[in-house]
Amino acid sequence: MSDLASVLYGEDEIRARVGELGRDITRDYAGRSPVLISVLKGGVVFLSDLFRAIQLPVRIDFMSISSYGAGAEGSGVVRILKDLDQDIGGEDVLVVEDIIDTGLTLSYLLSALRARDPKSLEVCTLLDKSVRRIPPLEIRYRGFDCPDSFVVGYGLDYRERYRNLPFILAVDDQTGLAENPDALAGLLTEGPPGGI
Ligand code: 5GP
Secondary structure (H helix, E strand, O other): OOOOEEEEEOHHHHHHHHHHHHHHHHHHOOOOOOEEEEEEOOOHHHHHHHHHOOOOOOEEEEEEEEEOOHHHOOOOOEEEEEOOOOOOOOOEEEEEEEEEOOOHHHHHHHHHHHOOOOOEEEEEEEEEOHHHOOOOOOOOEEEEEOOOOEEEEOOEOEOOEOOOOOOEEEEOOHHHHHHOOOOOOOHHHHOOHHHO
16 A cells, blocks of 8 residues: 555644644734635645634635536636635635646636636645646745645545545555555555554
């Protein structure tokens, strides 16, 4: 099992970093009440920890998006499957992401949100695969600058699995995991490989 994946960020490390981000956001938005927007489903674990680390009257809202299919792949063009419940016009909006890879999806999403005239629009991502970035993006808050590996855990899935792992794994053998998508399920009870 540990040949397939290794721990990239342990539970304590994630908790500490999320706490720091919460304190930064609390300081920067003092006196305001930002709306935190999470993109389903990967972002919800990070959002649920982050917003409890923010000592401000924040509101949360959710969007669900899907790419437009094979033809539009790599363009970042997305279809909104579930839109926000609230109007963000005139609001301080903070988009909370689990991971930014090429940044194409986020770039498209930000232009769609900007068109709704928020007072401010910023991004907080737990993981930033900055080496993969295509469009230039300004990211105000970043948890970790992530290496170019496929990662799972803490909200991030492989075929809908592993979102509830409390740590983040880098998948070292993607072919092996494709052959047996449940191969890492034992880690849910055993804890991280190497006992971190
Ligand atoms: P982007 O448009 O930035 O290339 O893609 C962003 C989306 O791809 C993320 O929101 C996430 O859903 C998915 N993604 C990118 N890298 C990873 C990864 O390493 N692991 C998982 N589970 N999803 C990823």
